[in-house]
């Protein structure tokens with residue numbers, strides 16, 4: 001269902017789009033219904049201190065979940081409860097996780113959003129990464145998609161690729177069609193709709209998009225999310241913004257953006273990315 005731009009954000013003074021702050025604090029300051037779309041890519045609870053050395057700089061953030069899965073849930077769930085509150089009726093929440101925590105978090109989010117508002121378990125297949133000898137190589141993350149209200153949420157189907165029309169009949173204009181009991185069935189010219197399995201490459205080590213922040217996500221991933229679940233002028237928020245991928249992509253797509261990160265290095269990088277985009 002396609003919803004209109006409706007949020008309380010226009011009445012708030014969200015002048016500083018990126019804050020160096022715990023998202024719990026930022027969320028507490030936001031009015032109910034302020035955000036049209038929220039994407040989060042929180043720490044995964046890998047137990048590692050994420051580190052990336054770029055030139056003479058080391059960029060890092062701590063992903064060592066304390067207290068195991070219970071500690072991770074105790075950290076994330078109160079924040080997701082607040083995200084539910086600040087989401088507009090037409091809004092959606094995307095929660096990006098992996099095999100370590102996603103199953104626990106899915107059940108807990110159902111309690112907050114209502115299981116009926118769960119729309120998709122998106123598989124982001126990225127192929128790169130280490131090999132495994134004792135199990136199948138783990139080459140995907142999972143992104144949970146919830147609507148605040150499935151009767152009102154914004155959603156624009158995405159089309160990509162081509163239908164398999166080999167061997168089919170063609171009409172007078174050369175367009176392929178299927179013959180059905182009710183007549184000819186034509187194919188959409190923009191291709192089939194995208195499903196919940198997304199084959200989007202991870203940023204390569206030489207990608208020009210790279211800003212040297214560990215766990216930086218590709219803009220192509222965020223572009224798909226933002227185009228599908230928001231309209232121009234909407235407020236797109238990322239409360240674990242890292243290097244600011246969501247914010248720069250939203251801004252490039254003429255959405256407003258809001259984000260925060262605990263790590264001053266992340267905020268510095270994200271702010272520089274946003275400023276560079278705005279200076280273009």
Ligand SMILES: C[S@@+](CC[C@H](N)C(=O)[O-])C[C@H]1O[C@@H](n2cnc3c(N)ncnc32)[C@H](O)[C@@H]1O
Pocket residue numbers: 021022023024041042043044061062213214215216217218239240241242243244245246260261262263266
């Ligand atoms: C997986 S990274 C996000 C990467 C980001 N999607 C990108 O493309 O660069 C998770 C981020 O969450 C931040 N973080 C951890 N706890 C936080 C909290 N309580 N509030 C805000 N940010 C937090 C970390 O500093 C880290 O930058």
